[in-house]
Amino acid sequence: MKYLLSLAVRSAWNRKLTLGLTLISMALSVALLVGVERVRQDAQDSFEQSVSGTDLVVGARTSPVQLMLYAVFHIGDATNNIHWQTYKDIASNPAVAWTIPVSMGDSHHGFPVVGTTTDYFAHFHYGESAPLAFASGIPFAGLFDTVIGAEVADHLGYHLGDKITLSHGTGDIGLTEHADKPFLVTGILARTGTPIDRTVHVSLEAIEAIHLDWQSGAKIPGFSIPAEFASKFDLTPKEVTAILVGLKSRAGVFKMQRFVNEYHAEPLLAVLPGVALDQLWQVVGIAERALLAVSGMVVVVGLCGLIAVILASLNERRRELAILRSVGARPLDIFLLLSAEGLFVTLSGTLIGMVLLTAVTAIFAPLIQAHYGLIIAPKFISFDELGLLGIVMGISLLASLAPGYGAYKLSLSDGLTPRI
Amino acid sequence: MKTPVIQIKDLAFRYPKAGGICIDIQELNADAGDRLFIYGPSGSGKSTLLGLLGGVLSPERGTISLLGHELTKMTPPARDRLRADHIGFVFQQFNLIPYLSVTDNVLLSCRFSSRRRNRAIASGKSLLDEAARLLDHLDIAPELRHRPVTQLSVGQQQRVAAARALIGGPEIVIADEPTSALDAERQTAFLDLLSRECIAANATLLFVSHDRRLASGFNREISLPSLNLVQAEQEAA
Ligand SMILES: Nc1ncnc2c1ncn2[C@@H]1O[C@H](COP(=O)(O)OP(=O)(O)OP(=O)(O)O)[C@@H](O)[C@H]1O
Numbered sequence: 020m021k022y023l024l025s026l027a028v029r030s031a032w033n034r035k036l037t038l039g040l041t042l043i044s045m046a047l048s049v050a051l052l053v054g055v056e057r058v059r060q061d062a063q064d065s066f067e068q069s070v071s072g073t074d075l076v077v078g079a080r081t082s083p084v085q086l087m088l089y090a091v092f093h094i095g096d097a098t099n100n101i102h103w104q105t106y107k108d109i110a111s112n113p114a115v116a117w118t119i120p121v122s123m124g125d126s127h128h129g130f131p132v133v134g135t136t137t138d139y140f141a142h143f144h145y146g147e148s149a150p151l152a153f154a155s156g157i158p159f160a161g162l163f164d165t166v167i168g169a170e171v172a173d174h175l176g177y178h179l180g181d182k183i184t185l186s187h188g189t190g191d192i193g194l195t196e197h198a199d200k201p202f203l204v205t206g207i208l209a210r211t212g213t214p215i216d217r218t219v220h221v222s223l224e225a226i227e228a229i230h231l232d233w234q235s236g237a238k239i240p241g242f243s244i245p246a247e248f249a250s251k252f253d254l255t256p257k258e259v260t261a262i263l264v265g266l267k268s269r270a271g272v273f274k275m276q277r278f279v280n281e282y283h284a285e286p287l288l289a290v291l292p293g294v295a296l297d298q299l300w301q302v303v304g305i306a307e308r309a310l311l312a313v314s315g316m317v318v319v320v321g322l323c324g325l326i327a328v329i330l331a332s333l334n335e336r337r338r339e340l341a342i343l344r345s346v347g348a349r350p351l352d353i354f355l356l357l358s359a360e361g362l363f364v365t366l367s368g369t370l371i372g373m374v375l376l377t378a379v380t381a382i383f384a385p386l387i388q389a390h391y392g393l394i395i396a397p398k399f400i401s402f403d404e405l406g407l408l409g410i411v412m413g414i415s416l417l418a419s420l421a422p423g424y425g426a427y428k429l430s431l432s433d434g435l436t437p438r439i
Numbered sequence: 440m441k442t443p444v445i446q447i448k449d450l451a452f453r454y455p456k457a458g459g460i461c462i463d464i465q466e467l468n469a470d471a472g473d474r475l476f477i478y479g480p481s482g483s484g485k486s487t488l489l490g491l492l493g494g495v496l497s498p499e500r501g502t503i504s505l506l507g508h509e510l511t512k513m514t515p516p517a518r519d520r521l522r523a524d525h526i527g528f529v530f531q532q533f534n535l536i537p538y539l540s541v542t543d544n545v546l547l548s549c550r551f552s553s554r555r556r557n558r559a560i561a562s563g564k565s566l567l568d569e570a571a572r573l574l575d576h577l578d579i580a581p582e583l584r585h586r587p588v589t590q591l592s593v594g595q596q597q598r599v600a601a602a603r604a605l606i607g608g609p610e611i612v613i614a615d616e617p618t619s620a621l622d623a624e625r626q627t628a629f630l631d632l633l634s635r636e637c638i639a640a641n642a643t644l645l646f647v648s649h650d651r652r653l654a655s656g657f658n659r660e661i662s663l664p665s666l667n668l669v670q671a672e673q674e675a676a
């Protein structure tokens with residue numbers, strides 16, 4: 020048995036060029052498969068942790084997915100806003116520990132502008148409950164101060180002290196500028212890999228201020244309130260778009276959700292962000308699953324190549340098998356000898372693929388994190404990936420039996436005198 | 440009376456997918472130390488007979504006994520064991536495994552049979568010594584032993600194959616036209632070497648060939664066509 024193994028290895032070494040090539044294709048396809056799975060997993064994790072530590076997201080009544088889209092991802096517009104009084108009712112509920120009101124509708128070069136309070140920087144968490152950190156600067160304090168996300172700063176080349184103007188509405192072209200009220204960049208957030216990176220944050224009062232001389236979404240003609248007088252007005256917000264709510268105790272989450280959903284003064288919706296993000300991923304995750312399927316097929320193709328190479332060698336090896344039979348090898352030995360080869364190649368191919376992948380991720384992880392904010396955890400293999408590799412190994416085990424069986428049949432029919 | 444080394448009775452065989460009976464032999468016996476020369480034209484069933492003796496093919500009828508073990512009553516793995524333990528084979532050509540060294544090719548017989556391994560060790564000091572001794576006897580110079588076997592001449596390859604067949608002292612040595620790829624001079628030289636070693640080991644040698652001129656030096660000479668009833672029928676028809 021041990022000798023058979025050494026025979027298999029030496030025979031494989033004898034054909035190292037062809038087997039080496041199939042080994043490489045095996046290694047590459049495994050690295051691709053696991054790499055795609057890893058990126059997919061990490062993308063899903065970072066997606067589902069776009070917001071963490073928030074117990075409820077509250078908005079005007081709509082679908083949970085749409086609420087998440089605008090409240091957390093700042094995509095699309097809310098159909099309705101929440102009255103300021105409603106916000107105060109929720110914030111003063113005894114079960115509530117903290118709230119982050121957000122007000123949307125303006126943008127800056129396509130990046131969404133969010134009006135909020137400084138509680139945002141204190142309570143907003145993402146990932147495995149990481150707080151927001153400042154790459155430089157401090158939270159907004161003055162009326163026309165702004166804190167921008169990392170992507171906004173990188174993409175537009177902004178630094179602390181720069182002045183920016185906001186546009187009314189969302190989108191990139193054909194928008195009216197709030198040109199008379201420029202904002203001062205006082206803080207730049209560290210990269211998070213979440214929609215925050217693409218967000219411009221200002222105070223709720225600032226949102227009121229820039230719309231003082233506006234009515235029904237248009238500037239009142241011939242009427243303008245200069246920035247320096249804006250603070251003389253009552254800037255208490257009339258509405259907010261959504262509220263992120265943190266509770267004193269997680270146990271009260273369903274009670275609070277019911278309180279919001281049955282709120283008497285206006286129709287509201289409260290969703291648990293984890294559940295809603297999961298639903299949302301079901302929609303946006305399809306592309307990733309397709310990618311995984313494609314790389315799965317690459318593995319199958321690699322495996323087919325391997326089996327084809329081994330089967331093709333079978334004919335050249337008929338004499339060798341007859342010699343082994345003559346010195347006493349059983350047909351079972353012949354079967355094992357040929358199956359071992361396929362197994363050996365897939366096993367070492369898988370191992371090399373994993374080493375390759377680990378090396379590649381180690382090299383490129385900082386780059387990927389810098390450019391896409393996607394944090395790829397440095398690891399050799401995870402439990403889920405082990406399952407995936409288990410499937411690959413299982414299939415290749417079955418596939419490796421094919422040449423073994425072919426050799427078995429050949430050695431039975433050839434006996435001691437191979438016919439070529 | 441001692442048991443014959445080879446005993447064939449009323450043997451008939453046909454290839455599963457081919458039509459007619461291919462071998463039909465009433466009786467064939469060989470004792471220890473016998474050297475049989477079996478000749479017959481191509482297609483007369485020589486290789487088939489050797490396959491039956493090796494236990495790789497199963498007869499349709501009749502019995503084959505080797506050293507008192509009746510092949511037809513044994514399971515296929517047991518027949519493989521018997522072949523590994525008691526028979527050494529030399530074939531027409533391409534006898535060697537290309538990716539093994541000369542010595543490893545010789546020792547191949549000892550890898551599948553612990554009996555032959557133990558006997559080889561008992562005869563020499565170690566497996567390597569015994570392989571070297573046999574290779575010496577068969578005129579394979581020491582410097583050839585580490586070369587890839589694919590660089591040996593056909594004659595050298597056949598002698599290495601003979602060393603593999605002889606190592607571990609099997610009771611039966613079967614050679615299937617091992618000299619057909621050699622020139623006349625080397626044919627006789629090879630035959631002499633093989634006979635000499637079989638005599639030294641008191642092994643029964645079964646040598647098949649289509650070339651009757653090689654028969655000198657054997658103590659029995661058998662024509663397969665006259666032994667095989669199938670051929671007789673065909674010729675009669
Ligand atoms: N695997 C097989 N399946 C079917 N028929 C076979 C098979 N092998 C051999 N035969 C047939 O059996 C007969 C005997 O073949 P065998 O190989 O034993 O002849 P041989 O005497 O060894 O010939 P040669 O001197 O050419 O080696 C031939 O007619 C051959 O066609």
Ligand SMILES: [Mg+2]
Binds near residue numbers: 485486487615
């Ligand atoms: Mg033949």
